[in-house]
Amino acid sequence: MFAPAYLDHNATTPLDARVLEAMLPFLKERYGNASSRHEYGRAARSAIDTARQQVAAAVGAHPTEVVFTSGGSEANNLFIKGAAACLRPSTVAVSAIEHPCVREPAQELKRLGWDVHEIAVDAEGRIAETDFAAALAKPAKLVSVMLANNETGVLQDIPALAGLARAAKAWFHTDAVQALGKVEVDFRALNAAGVNALTVSSHKIYGPQGAAALVLDKRVELKPLISGGGQERNLRSGTENVAAIVGFGAACQLATARLEADAARLTGLRNKLEQGLAKLETLVFSRNAPRLPNTVFFAVAGIDGETLVAQLDRTGFAVASGSACSSVSPEPSHTLLAMGVSADVAKSALRVSLGRANSEEDVVRFLQALDETVRKLKGLAAVAA
Amino acid sequence: MLKFPIYLDYSATTPVDPRVAEQMIPWLVEKFGNPASRSHAYGWEAEKAVEDARENVARLVGADPKEIIWTSGATESNNLAIKGAALFYQGKGKHLVTVKTEHKAVLDTTRELERHGFEVTYLDPLENGLVDLEQFKAALRPDTILASVMYVNNEIGVIQPIEQMGEICRGKGVIFHVDAAQATGKVAIDLAKLKVDLMSFSAHKTYGPKGIGALYVRRKPRIRLEAQMHGGGHERGLRSGTLATHQIVGMGEAFRLAREEMASENERIRMLRDRLWKGLSDIEQVFLNGDLEQRVSHNLNISFAFVEGESLMMAIKDVAVSSGSACTSASLEPSYVLRALGRQDELAHSSIRFTIGRFTTEEEIDYTITLLHRQISKLREMSPLWDMYKEGIDLNTVQWAAH
Numbered sequence: 052m053f054a055p056a057y058l059d060h061n062a063t064t065p066l067d068a069r070v071l072e073a074m075l076p077f078l079k080e081r082y083g084n085a086s087s088r089h090e091y092g093r094a095a096r097s098a099i100d101t102a103r104q105q106v107a108a109a110v111g112a113h114p115t116e117v118v119f120t121s122g123g124s125e126a127n128n129l130f131i132k133g134a135a136a137c138l139r140p141s142t143v144a145v146s147a148i149e150h151p152c153v154r155e156p157a158q159e160l161k162r163l164g165w166d167v168h169e170i171a172v173d174a175e176g177r178i179a180e181t182d183f184a185a186a187l188a189k190p191a192k193l194v195s196v197m198l199a200n201n202e203t204g205v206l207q208d209i210p211a212l213a214g215l216a217r218a219a220k221a222w223f224h225t226d227a228v229q230a231l232g233k234v235e236v237d238f239r240a241l242n243a244a245g246v247n248a249l250t251v252s253s254h255k256i257y258g259p260q261g262a263a264a265l266v267l268d269k270r271v272e273l274k275p276l277i278s279g280g281g282q283e284r285n286l287r288s289g290t291e292n293v294a295a296i297v298g299f300g301a302a303c304q305l306a307t308a309r310l311e312a313d314a315a316r317l318t319g320l321r322n323k324l325e326q327g328l329a330k331l332e333t334l335v336f337s338r339n340a341p342r343l344p345n346t347v348f349f350a351v352a353g354i355d356g357e358t359l360v361a362q363l364d365r366t367g368f369a370v371a372s373g374s375a376c377s378s379v380s381p382e383p384s385h386t387l388l389a390m391g392v393s394a395d396v397a398k399s400a401l402r403v404s405l406g407r408a409n410s411e412e413d414v415v416r417f418l419q420a421l422d423e424t425v426r427k428l429k430g431l432a433a434v435a436a
Numbered sequence: 437m438l439k440f441p442i443y444l445d446y447s448a449t450t451p452v453d454p455r456v457a458e459q460m461i462p463w464l465v466e467k468f469g470n471p472a473s474r475s476h477a478y479g480w481e482a483e484k485a486v487e488d489a490r491e492n493v494a495r496l497v498g499a500d501p502k503e504i505i506w507t508s509g510a511t512e513s514n515n516l517a518i519k520g521a522a523l524f525y526q527g528k529g530k531h532l533v534t535v536k537t538e539h540k541a542v543l544d545t546t547r548e549l550e551r552h553g554f555e556v557t558y559l560d561p562l563e564n565g566l567v568d569l570e571q572f573k574a575a576l577r578p579d580t581i582l583a584s585v586m587y588v589n590n591e592i593g594v595i596q597p598i599e600q601m602g603e604i605c606r607g608k609g610v611i612f613h614v615d616a617a618q619a620t621g622k623v624a625i626d627l628a629k630l631k632v633d634l635m636s637f638s639a640h641k642t643y644g645p646k647g648i649g650a651l652y653v654r655r656k657p658r659i660r661l662e663a664q665m666h667g668g669g670h671e672r673g674l675r676s677g678t679l680a681t682h683q684i685v686g687m688g689e690a691f692r693l694a695r696e697e698m699a700s701e702n703e704r705i706r707m708l709r710d711r712l713w714k715g716l717s718d719i720e721q722v723f724l725n726g727d728l729e730q731r732v733s734h735n736l737n738i739s740f741a742f743v744e745g746e747s748l749m750m751a752i753k754d755v756a757v758s759s760g761s762a763c764t765s766a767s768l769e770p771s772y773v774l775r776a777l778g779r780q781d782e783l784a785h786s787s788i789r790f791t792i793g794r795f796t797t798e799e800e801i802d803y804t805i806t807l808l809h810r811q812i813s814k815l816r817e818m819s820p821l822w823d824m825y826k827e828g829i830d831l832n833t834v835q836w837a838a839h
Contacts (some may be wrong), residue, residue, distance in 0.1 A: 371475050
């Protein structure tokens, strides 16, 4: 099959060969249900315990703070709906640039009498402390602000915001799904600053799809989303997906070991990419804000992003025109709109998210292909005009 | 060559069929795209694989692929079906009907709804584990909006009269949900004929991987649900979250194999199960739990009187079995399913669930028979209660001295 160069790591990542090796036995002979008391079950239980330790170590948490779920969306739903169910309705504050799996659950809380407040971001996509403090004063008892944005890569100053939340006695959650493996994620330090929960996901760090975790301060009371056999200390019932959890643990271990080296290498590649983009008529969003080392969200003046992306796929490059989850609808990126970017410019947006398999050659060839494709599209536009 | 422990716990989980694993692995390795990525070939081919698998799941159960929603497993499907339907239709009424022998995934969900102002009737099964149709009908009220009854019971393997129950529910305008986690590949399911509105499926009970399941949601007449997982709008807004392609491919292949092999496999398994029952039923004071006829061919659930349950489990460690449902075997409570059948606690405690499957051999069955005979004898030799029984003393009349 024709395999384009993959530059869409924020959407999902390929499985690391060592992760596959760790998982395979659990798709083969080690098939026990972890709740069974016999040897097959005990082996599964033990594998999950090990994976839990690995995930905890990667995020600086205690294993008992790790709750496995089937995905990041589920973990975000679990926290927002679960915490809200144990609080008296007030205001839930989420940033204006959250992923739909944080925004939508927050909106659902309206049915239970909650108000939803969107915390504005500036032109760079960063939350200002004054806006945040104003949100808390509503009063907002539940807050969620993502650590790293999936589209722009922008990082928020979570410790500062969490400190304000704690002073206002609000539970603070951060979606760290894009952050893990790219920048340091230390729950112990974040928790000390006021973060009560964070979400991480396996398939963003070269692990399998199907496993994620809500890392949770035990003081937070949560009503479970899924009831039943009582797994995960009753917070998430259902037969554990041992293979995916084992893969998640292995991926976490690898990610921690490589974090510094990966981040340095990716930053170098990203810089090279941006240097090349500067020569074309492009605008890189949030260029000067603190960002993930691998993400470049940019627009080519006057070119439709969807069209450009489709053309690039044909010439051998897999990129995105925004979040995968919302690529069903042709709406412009709500992150860019929240940053005050016009809908027209937002429609030209393109995201490159680099990863382990990408080389300098990929970047050079991508820039070439981008240049050629843009010329072609402009040429066609000129003919049509 | 026997591999120990001999696995006779197929209802707790099944091994992934090697043919299923083979189909899955490319989707873990080279073809890793997010199926929701619309912008490149990696995403498109993953999306196609997901739709092919959806078709295979639909075909096993006589449904339209559009009626199949992917979930992370039957527990989630049960939660989505029951909460989703109850919350959507609560304007019409707040009464639900279910059975005391349902899986915890159903019972805990209905209990949760009770805390939110819903009323739930929990029917008692007959002694053979089956639901009495007259009782079922009588329990449905004008304000009943949903009934939930599992197709095949996970502990005793009995098959409920789903077809008739569907007719009853449809006649009374009650939405009918069926947990079919233990049924796929064991009983023929045709949703074109059954008047079932919602049906939960699990992959890992039918030789597929763990972590993936599905929920059938009828379109004609149209059943609506309140989604429980919100976000990117996946699965027509009913269940948001990135789809795990490799797991879905696994479930599709597992269900395809089930469709092709179910008939012949059930024959073979029935013979093995009957061999096991024949071999064990000649032991004294052995009781079958649940109807033998209205039962899947994979299940044997037997109580061994005058043998202490925990000692029995320890004594037969060569075979991996279950005493009580796997999901709740963390606690030493006697099985609530067996209690619902009227079994005394002691007999409930000394029950073993044997569930066999695709890879079970005659050699394994024969070994198990020999093992049980030997160990039951040994344990009873040491049991003063057994001595008393042999002497003809009715234990119910004994006044036990307190210590």
